[in-house]
Amino acid sequence: MGGKTEKKTSAVKKSSAKNSKASKPEPKQKISKTATKTAKKTTAVKKSAAKEKVPVKKIPALKKSEIKKESNVVSKTPDVSVVKASAKPVALKSKDYGDDKIIHLDALEHIRLRSGMYIGRLGDGSNQNDGIYILLKEVVDNAVDEFIMGFGKKIEIEVKDSRVKVRDYGRGIPLGKVVECVSEINTGAKYNDDVFQFSVGMNGVGTKAVNALSSYFRVVSVRAGQCAEAVFEQGKLVSQRSGNLKQKQPDGTYFEFVPDEAIFGKYNFNMEFVEKRIWNYAYLNAGLTLKLNGKEYKSDNGLFDLLNKEIEGTSLYAIGSYQGDRLKFAFTHTNSYGENYFSFVNGQYTADGGTHLAAFKEGFVKGINDFYGTSYKSEDIREGMAAAVLVKVKDPVFESQTKNKLGNTDIRQWIVSETQSGLDDWLHHNPEAAKKIQEKIQANEKLRTELSAVKKEAKEAARKISIRIPKLKDCRFHIQDGAKGENSMIFITEGDSASGTMTHSRNADYQAIFSLRGKPENMYGKKQSEIYKNDELYQLMMALGIEQDVENLKYSKIVIATDADNDGFHIRNLVMTFFLGYFEELVTSGRIFILETPLFRVRNKKENIYCYSEEERDKAQKKLGSSAETTRFKGLGEISPSEFKDFISPETIHLTPVEISQLKMVPKLLSFYMGKNTPERRAFIEKHLLSNADIDA
Known part of the structure; x- marks a missing residue:
């Protein structure tokens, strides 16, 4: 894999001169002759990104009067070395270890070389946790943080092909710190509790990772009629400028980036994954309006709307909810087996849960038993349960930079207590639902008792067959x-x-x-x-x-x-x-x-190509010529x-x-495809029969 990356990197370098003019994605803004000239570029942007000139919505031109001339623009993009990993560690003799073996990488070069430390996996966009979605998330997180702090109620997002644009209407980055905030690790406002109390974004890392892992990255900050802009390619600053606006524009920040194929390889944004993320932002931030490619996403009822959309028509009673300053949750029960939770910390979806979700479950069980004066088992209370939980935590500690699981242990006590009291209050105000919840718990208890005997028999039978x-x-x-x-x-x-x-x-x-x-x-x-x-x-x-x-x-x-x-x-x-x-x-x-x-293997005497689609097969056959042999697995x-x-x-x-x-949708799909034969299924099969x-x- 290291070899492939080196080839891609060298190819990018070779094509840089050819594409240096075409890589400007925006029309020139009217600035004076004293404005900073864009440095000559040596690193090419991905072709589609380089040739496309994309007009930026509501990003202002600068007045001729107060344009700062910047002298520290990088005139040439330094090479980024790609290290090929060895399959086995190599023991070095002491004479091989000298001063010349010590290599210094700046922060953004380190991110490019060790991307997994910052964004988890790379991927090609086929998995919702792939790196390109983490880059999008980090930029949108910063915009959401502004809303959480009470600044800006609208975020505009555009995802087309490989290019991403995000415009918020918050306070904007301080104009004198634009370059530092997107390029210097451990620089940012999220270390200051007075500014960002319940921040989502990575402390001092988020936008730097986006910058480092993008072939093209642009940031524009607007504040009180003034503007500052910086443009990077593969983490290297190529131009910056600042000055007064010709026409007043709303304060805020604009980001534009293209994930680097030299890092990610070929990729595609799955818009279903993107849309799901945008919906989550809307559910967790009632009153925030998000626009994705022109379509508006907004929720008035927060977690209630999320849960209602997920389990509509299958709940056994009206969805219950609680709204606190630091804790919000919605819950219900269905006839499905198992439990389903949607847990969030400071607006971040935690797919693997964590201490906040464990504390919520504990508090829910205690609240139920206190209300009914019983000692129901936790599995009987939670079987068939669906819930959405949002917790706001200062200084959240996640188990990885991708933030899938919360690790804070000091939050347990107050979450348990608040969940317990919030649930108790809701049950007292909803006696009919409380009755149905108890009926569900008792049905679960009966089923568990029956299953325990069956499980014991199955375990004994399995032990008789084989220990393994x-x-x-x-x-x-x-x-x-x-x-x-x-x-x-x-x-x-x-x-x-x-x-x-x-x-x-x-x-x-x-x-x-x-x-x-x-x-x-x-x-x-x-x-x-x-x-x-x-x-x-x-x-x-x-x-x-x-x-x-x-x-x-x-x-x-x-x-x-x-x-x-x-x-x-x-x-x-x-x-x-x-x-x-x-x-x-x-x-x-x-x-x-x-x-x-692979569906096919296309080969000649010199090369084997494995193909996962007919399109790939056709390309491979064309590449290897008429003498190529094609095998269908x-x-x-x-x-x-x-x-x-x-x-x-x-x-x-x-x-x-x-x-x-x-x-x-699950019960409907299972019933249609795996249930009894129906005229509708017969018609479907006849229509799609292969x-x-x-x-x-």
Whole structure:
């Protein structure tokens, strides 16, 4: 991978002179001759970004009178070295370690070289946690922080192709600190509690990471009729200017950036992911208006609106809610199995929860038991529950820069107490809903009692068969092992042929394999006790570690790896029916993926090209010429272990996340596709019917 990155970087450098004129995306603003001249550029912007001239909305021209001439503009972009990682550590002799071996990187160069430390994963845009969405989030977070502090009620966002623009109407960055605030690590206002009490953005890192990882980055700050602008390419300052405005414009900040393909490779923004993020900002900031590509997003009822959209029509009683200064939550129960939570800290979605969510759950259980004067078990109270929780915390401590899990321990007591009192007050004011909640808890209690006997029988039966799970080839590290288990995954395969290939290809440190005997039973509409009586599904639950509680999940990712044919697609549906029906939270928390393997191999005597689509196949055939041989892979077992190793390595694996746009759609989808035959489903099948020949083609 290091080699590929070096080639991309060198290609960028070679094309820099050619594109130096075309890389200005904005029309020239009218400034005096004394204005700073844009430095000659040596680093090219991605072609599409370089050639496109995009007019900037409401970014003002400068008066001729008060233009500062800046003398510290970088005239040439220094090279950024790309270090190729070695597979094994190399022991250096002492004579190899001298002064010349000490390398100094400035802050932005370090971000480019070690991007994972700042934004987590890179990715190509196919996963909602890929780096390009983190860059967008960091810029929008800064705009939202202004709204939270009471400045600016509107944010305009535009995402087209690879270019992102964000305009807020807050206070604007102090004009004398524009360059420092986007280029110098540990520079920013978010260290000052008086300015940003409940900030979302990274302390002193966020926009610097966006700058460093973008081929083109522009920031404009407007304050009291004055303006300051800075333009960077690959983290290097190429021009800056400041002065008075010709026409008065609202205060605020404008960001524009293009994620660098030299870092991310080829990528595409998935607008569904972007829209979901924008909706979350709207739900968490009642009164804030966001515009994405001209479409308006606004919520008047906050978390209530979020939960209502997710579970509309499936709640057992009217959604309950609480609005405090530092804590807000909404909740209800449905007839679905499992629990679903949407937790946020200072407006940041925490997919993996954390101490704030644990404290909310604890407070909810205490509130229920205090109100009813009972001692119901927590699992009976929370089974079937859906809730959205927002907590405002000073100095939040996240377990990574991507902020998926909160780690503050000092917040537990007040969250538990406030949740308990807020719930108690709501229950007293809603007696009908309180009655339905108790009925639901009692039904859960009865079901749990029945299941405990079934689980015990299943466990005893499994112990008699084997101490180990016969179809599981486990890995060395799991989620519970901390950083070592972050990338742990289990592949669910069909048959011994596919699992045999993968067993010889996998990395046994973090890749496990569970082999299905064939097509599992369709569990749609079955009682929960039935899955414990099904030997194969119970063994799958044991392999995953969820037979007693989903919180004991052993792997970070669950990957369904089936053939790309009729039988393979059917098995995918059956496995997904099992997860959606009984362990829905595994899907909503982003744990389930589909393994995409190449459909074709195009090769000649010198080169092999693996293709994941017909379009890629056609390009490969054109590249290698008429003598090229094309192979269609029909099953995982047909791929040799040496080839398969490349398909499941961290650098090259293709995983498609299984996602649900709305929880309320799950029962309808399962009923339509996996339930009883209906005239509507028959008509759908006839309309979309494909033969094996069609699929093979």
